[in-house]
Amino acid sequence: MDSQINSTIGSLKQMPYSLEAEQAVLGAILTNPELIEQVPQLRADDFYLDQHKVIFEAMFDLASTSRPIDPVLILEALEKSKHYEGPDAVKYLKMLIDSSAYAGNVTEYSDIIRDKAVLRRLIDASRATSDEAYSGADDVDAILDRAEQRLHDISNEKYNTNFVHIKQAIRENYDIWGVLRNNPDAFSGTKTGYSDLDNYIVGMNPGDLIIVGARPGMGKTTFCMNLAVNVAKSYKEGTEPPDVAVFSLEMPPQQLASRMLAGEALVDHHKLRTGDMTDDEWKKLAQAASVLAKTNILIDETSNITVMNMRSKLRKLKNLKLVIIDYLQLMHTEKHSDNRVLEIGEITRGLKLMAKDLGVPLVLCSQLRREQSAAGGRSGKSLPQLHDLRDSGSIEQDADVVLFLHRDSYGQYGDKPEGGEDGAQEVATTAVMGENEIEIAKCIVAKNRHGSTGTVKLAWLAKNYRFVSVENRGE
Incomplete structure (x- = not known):
């Protein structure tokens, strides 16, 4: 019962997200599709609103298959998702284009979206840990380990840069090689x-x-x-x-x-x-x-x-x-x-x-x-x-x-x-x-x-x- 009450109280609070940042990024990409390359860390599930997830996922799929990010194709994906249909879908896409951000700020807006997503994942992780603690079905050490692992995974996800450009890898190697060259007794x-x-x-x-x-x-x-x-x-x-x-x-x-x-x-x-x-x-x-x-x-x-x-x-x-x-x-x-x-x-x-x-x-x-x-x-x-x-x-x-x-x-x-x-x-x-x-x-x-x-x-x-x-x- 206490677990249910705790979950209910938590659900009454508004989950953190920025409507303006989500709309601004989507609108900017619709206006200038090349901007999607400036937000490589952004994922569909970083968006809070379901319709925004659908739109960004459609954009990503189009870009990854070298197809143009076209409003007509986005509209088709949006209508298939049942979030918006017909005139409402067209109206919403037009609103996004009208609210598009200045291209130079897309990265900053993307960071806002990701930070809000991290906060939501922290809340979800806390709830999962809370539910486990209330249930008492497992020993304390196991619950602590899983709680710490959840936080570690969230932290890794936030700071993981995915691809490392070979130029950066070469530069880092040169730094090491320089030390070794000047100090033959050193080891990497x-x-x-x-x-x-x-x-x-x-x-x-x-x-x-x-x-x-x-x-x-x-x-x-x-x-x-x-x-x-x-x-x-x-x-x-x-x-x-x-x-x-x-x-x-x-x-x-x-x-x-x-x-x-x-x-x-x-x-x-x-x-x-x-x-x-x-x-x-x-x-x-x-x-x-x-x-x-x-x-x-x-x-x-x-x-x-x-x-x-x-x-x-x-x-x-x-x-x-x-x-x-x-x-x-x-x-x-x-x-x-x-x-x-x-x-x-x-x-x-x-x-x-x-x-x-x-x-x-x-x-x-x-x-x-x-x-x-x-x-x-x-x-x-x-x-x-x-x-x-x-x-x-x-x-x-x-x-x-x-x-x-x-x-x-x-x-x-x-x-x-x-x-x-x-x-x-x-x-x-x-x-x-x-x-x-x-x-x-x-x-x-x-x-x-x-x-x-x-x-x-x-x-x-x-x-x-x-x-x-x-x-x-x-x-």
Whole structure:
């Protein structure tokens, strides 16, 4: 009942619109048909009065098919709509022509029409949210997410310029190229912190969906947390540190922070867990904690989080530089589907669109299919390939970059080393860095929309939960 009363009260108020602006624009186009090219953002449903919608739609259809915007043809469309017939239709068109605006003001009148249309859409969105809130049929978070999405869609619609002229795109590229030409060390994208990898993918570009796939124990979570730290630390003194958002669907923030500290301090993570540290190690840990505390690494551990939930949270971050999700197979859509392949496809497409809308790179951890050896057992020896991505080919399709992590020394597939999935206690090594055992890992660039594919070697510091560039392994 309250919902009905609320809706009734709202309907008694006059919806915002400008009769004069609508008539002036239509009249001007009838008088000078070329003016329709000056209002490319205007749509038929931006007009409030139905007869004006019909007239503008007829104008648009004629212009889009290279036919003249002729009053006789407009009259035919108006009569078919039943809004005006016979003499009344002729009279109304004549009135529009008589009230036509000065050609130079058509764009301004068009802006008035669009602004009024936005106000009406805001009212409709508010009513829809109000009805959902009154009904109580859904949970509060879902209602909030949909309300925010409605507002976001309206805002995007208002400021979307549709076509970008190639001249503008070239100009923007030249600005970037000029910076790169004068600064060879610069990248158009965000640096990963691994120079050889950056040379392949030219950094992580805004809007990129970057898949990091690996079999259990290869270190995909560690690699992604290393990326988070590298990007979070990449700001100049006196500037605001970038926001790096981490959605951890598997590990709590405390556990991730512990791993990041071990990697930053180069202290054996096992010692952090037992407290058995020397004074020097304790000092290193304190220094690392001071460094990481100054960054803006933000960790969200919401379980069963959806793409819409993520988008809602990320929009509130004003200096967002990177998004990391660990990991894909733990995500679900709002309405769980029995077809997991289709559900994963919907998720990856949603994440790609989210990255594009937010204008930031998004790194997504993904599991690989279990590999069968020739004897029917499981083996982790062979290099992963694109078809190993688990659950859906859409992962490969939606991704701009696909990276696979692999370590040849990592025993049988699924045989996790003591210390957890990321292999903190892996003992097979190729060298020793101080007190830290290391081995050479492969970061395979299996797909690269921006360039070539290949393999990058990284040094894997198992006890420290850290990957470093091979040339930096002596640091």
